[in-house]
Amino acid sequence: MPETVNDYLLRAGRLADGGLRLVDRAEQATWMGWGEVRERALAVAGGLRELGVGRGERVALVFPTGGEFFAGFFGALLLGAVPVPLYPPVRLGRLREYVVRTTRMLSVSGACIVLADARVRRFLGEAVAAARPRYGCRALADLPAAAPAEPVRPRPDDLALVQFSSGTTVAPKAVALSHRAVAAQTETLSGLWPDRPGLRHSCASWLPLYHDMGLIGCVFPALLRDATLTLLPPELFVARPALWLRAIGRWGATISPAPNFGYSLCLTRVADADMEGVDLSCWRAALNGAEPVAPAVLRAFAARFARWGLSPAALKPVYGLSEAALGVTFSDLEQPCHSRWYAREALAREGVARRQAPGAERESGGAAGAGVAGNAARANRAAGAVGAAGRAGSAAELGREIVSVGRPLPGFRLSIRDPHGRELPPCRVGRLWVSGPSLMEGYLGDPEGTARALRDGWLDTGDLGFLDDGELYLTGRAKDLIIVRGRNHSPAEVEQAVDALPGVRTGCSVAVSWLPEGAAGEVLALFVERSRHATADELAALPDACREAVLAATGLAVDRLLVLAPGTLPRTSSGKLQRSETLRLYLAGGLEPPAPVTALRLAQAMARSGMAYARWRFARREEGLP
């Protein structure tokens, strides 16, 4: 029988450097070897079994990054139960929203018990009372005393864990992963970095343990290799981003991943003084995934931290999603990453990726970036200026720079398809489907969603992109998903937040996010149709009221807000609002209220389509097509 994560844990702890290094706010490290993790997990498994928790049952876990998370998580696994890691509450923030979200996640996952940090527990009362897990909510210390459990050996088809692909109050998607999938992903990732004499890889991470990038990407490979994993709590990173970079340097981590926002935060919040004596030359793979990769941020990060030994070749844009257990494509580990320029019009209008101005390709963090001096202010200006500078040049005026996220990992295949599911040739923009050894079993409690996402062994990622030279370039999203700071949100929760405001046409708002060219991160836009009966006062107050309502309900700050005339937003024939079409229209400058059809308008429309036809003919001639 193939190995599972349980086998890794039972085997790990033989090497002296195998274990967790937990770094706190004073930068003190606590060591917890894999052997200790195993002993504590077996004790938890014994307590759970004593309570009556059985094989295959779901065990929700709400812990900050720390030893207890691991005892609870692996305790559930060693019992053959299925851990479901959930978000702990955010500091100073919105407990009501947290309670609603946690209640939904508990009921969707069907958890029979919640294991929680003793301090977090008091906030869970309401959620637990509403979801009513059979064995309630307990701190680890409150589990019944029992002999350690005999570890269960799960079958490859058994569920290994459930992770939520978006933290949402409206439609939480509970991604169910089998032991087979988790093991396949872990072995694939681990295989990318073979140890060799004189080089023992280790990873440092501040990523939350309730998400695939932190858990499957960092914890499981370290366990499989019996290696060190240096961990910082995510809230510590956000408060003091420099601690991440200092930890990498101090403990010689070779691999450390983060979403685009993490790199961006370092540019704005790390001071030169924080970096005194830090040596980042050990850092070979600065993986960048989980949200769209901004070329400007890559360049600025490489330029800024080169001074502290960071190799520009370390930056590695990657692509993955929780439905594939994490990674799908990786940039070449031996080469610097790169971006290419494509003709903007052809991309936007025809869905054709036509490379522009051969030689306009730039090495991210290479020569172009290395000239930027290494202080925060200048690096930040550079981050903002890359897009603007690019647009100023005549060749770049018509081009769009896109970062390559690399080639499929071993065992994975990519297919770019049109809306009817037919495969498109290279350099055509379409919907990205992937197949591989670590796809999810499905969404718990959502057979329709599962059937939409999984078809004949392929996963519809909902992302848009194209292949060029076998490498993947992402251009946007077809699925309705808001990604802000590496976290996914459902647009519905943003839209519902403004639904009841005076002056809003109920049910007629659209929230979308995307990565604008040259920007450091995704931008959240909210389009709201005003009610026909809105008063002037209501309209004047509407933008502020909408921003407030969204922040209060979701914790997201709206970057752009448009109040539109009734009937402006694009709808399907059945009257459903179309989010991706809204964004497309907005970016094309075409989000206008419907106007009565007149002879003049009709003539204009025909002229426009005549132009499009001429352009299309021209493009085909260029390619030597009839």
Place this chain on the structure above:
Amino acid sequence: MGTDILSGIAEVARQHLGWEGPLTADMRLVEDLRLDSVRLLTLAAEVENRFRVRLDESDEAAIVTVGDLVETVRRKLA
């Protein structure tokens, strides 16, 4: 002392959150200061640094406004 704390928090908001307007005790952190989760974390951390106090979860549940935060810091310093 309360006004010292308030002006200290205003200083943190200016320096680390880019808040340019006046800061008053009745302002709500989320709705009025428009702080999302990352900025709330930043505020908590920088307030701790500035006043050399440690806010813990049980304090934080009750903090909705700037005034609540001032009061919590005042209690910690007492």
